[in-house]
Amino acid sequence: xxxxxxxxxxxxxxxxxxxxxxxxxxxxxxxxxxxxxxxxxxxxxxxxxxxxxxxxxxxxxxxxxxxxxxxxxxxxxxxxxxxxxxxxxxxxxxxxxxxxxxxxxxxxxxxxxxxxxxxxxxxxxxxxxxxxxxxxxxxxxxxxxxxxxxxxxxxxxxxxxxxxxxxxxxxxxxxxxxxxxxxxxxxxxxxxxxxxxxxxxxxxxxxxxxxxxxxxxxxxxxxxxxxxxxxxxxxxxxxxxxxxxxxxxxxxxxxxxxxxxxxxxxxxxxxxxxxxxxxxxxxxxxxxxxxxxxxxxxxxxxxx
Numbered sequence: 001x002x003x004x005x006x007x008x009x010x011x012x013x014x015x016x017x018x019x020x021x022x023x024x025x026x027x028x029x030x031x032x033x034x035x036x037x038x039x040x041x042x043x044x045x046x047x048x049x050x051x052x053x054x055x056x057x058x059x060x061x062x063x064x065x066x067x068x069x070x071x072x073x074x075x076x077x078x079x080x081x082x083x084x085x086x087x088x089x090x091x092x093x094x095x096x097x098x099x100x101x102x103x104x105x106x107x108x109x110x111x112x113x114x115x116x117x118x119x120x121x122x123x124x125x126x127x128x129x130x131x132x133x134x135x136x137x138x139x140x141x142x143x144x145x146x147x148x149x150x151x152x153x154x155x156x157x158x159x160x161x162x163x164x165x166x167x168x169x170x171x172x173x174x175x176x177x178x179x180x181x182x183x184x185x186x187x188x189x190x191x192x193x194x195x196x197x198x199x200x201x202x203x204x205x206x207x208x209x210x211x212x213x214x215x216x217x218x219x220x221x222x223x224x225x226x227x228x229x230x231x232x233x234x235x236x237x238x239x240x241x242x243x244x245x246x247x248x249x250x251x252x253x254x255x256x257x258x259x260x261x262x263x264x265x266x267x268x269x270x271x272x273x274x275x276x277x278x279x280x281x282x283x284x285x286x287x288x289x290x291x292x293x294x295x296x297x298x299x300x301x302x303x304x
Contacts, residue, residue, distance in 0.1 A: 034051045091145070094111050100136045101136070121150060132149065188202065220300075250262040
């Protein structure tokens with residue numbers, strides 16, 4: 001069992017403890033934290049607490065993260081593109097249309113299945129369904145992911161995400177012609193109360209979300225942009241670009257459907273940079289746009 005300690009700071013004074021803890025690690029959902037609290041795996045100043053406990057400045061939090069259950073997800077041989085690998089981490093280019101990790105009732109064909117066939121050692125911090133997974137990208141988003149091969153690497157990479165030192169730059173095609181060359185979207189994101197399967201910009205039960213964008217090319221009624229994440233919320237780029245009036249092309253959830261010849265949103269995680277957990281060397285990788293993404297750009301150039 002892994003033990004994590006944390007001290008409540010002044011900004012978190014009187015915030016619900018489950019909300020505070022769910023912001024410490026991008027892979028910890030609020031429901032997961034609540035379950036740990038129910039199982040008496042979370043203590044404050046040495047005492048068990050309830051999920052509605054509101055933290056006070058200086059509170060010492062101890063979280064006992066249960067050991068992962070025996071893994072029942074099977075390895076599957078896949079032709080995946082690996083950009084880097086050593087004893088601690090690997091960087092893989094996830095194709096569009098592939099889910100990152102299994103879920104109950106869907107345990108095959110995911111990136112994790114392929115990773116398990118490629119290497120035997122993956123960190124166990126996230127449990128049986130998400131071994132090695134530090135961060136995610138959506139099923140129809142392609143691009144680079146860093147994967148932890150042991151718990152030391154996992155903790156280091158997660159801490160870098162929390163400290164916002166990981167470089168994550170995406171290429172996207174959005175509806176409309178953005179008039180300014182660059183901008184920053186600073187708007188909190190939370191679950192949409194009207195549609196629990198979607199995220200939205202909201203002040204209720206939300207988390208800080210910051211996206212920087214730069215225009216790369218303009219077309220007749222679309223814009224090609226690069227977005228850099230400062231935070232990593234669920235569907236962040238998709239939600240933020242919709243919020244400012246330029247939803248992603250091809251996005252079936254947040255934008256007009258069937259406007260381009262692409263199955264899903266035009267979004268590619270092209271650049272990924274981080275500090276190596278062991279050597280402390282900064283590593284950065286770049287994956288080119290998938291051919292189907294390039295084809296859409298060529299089509300837009302011709303019709304413009």
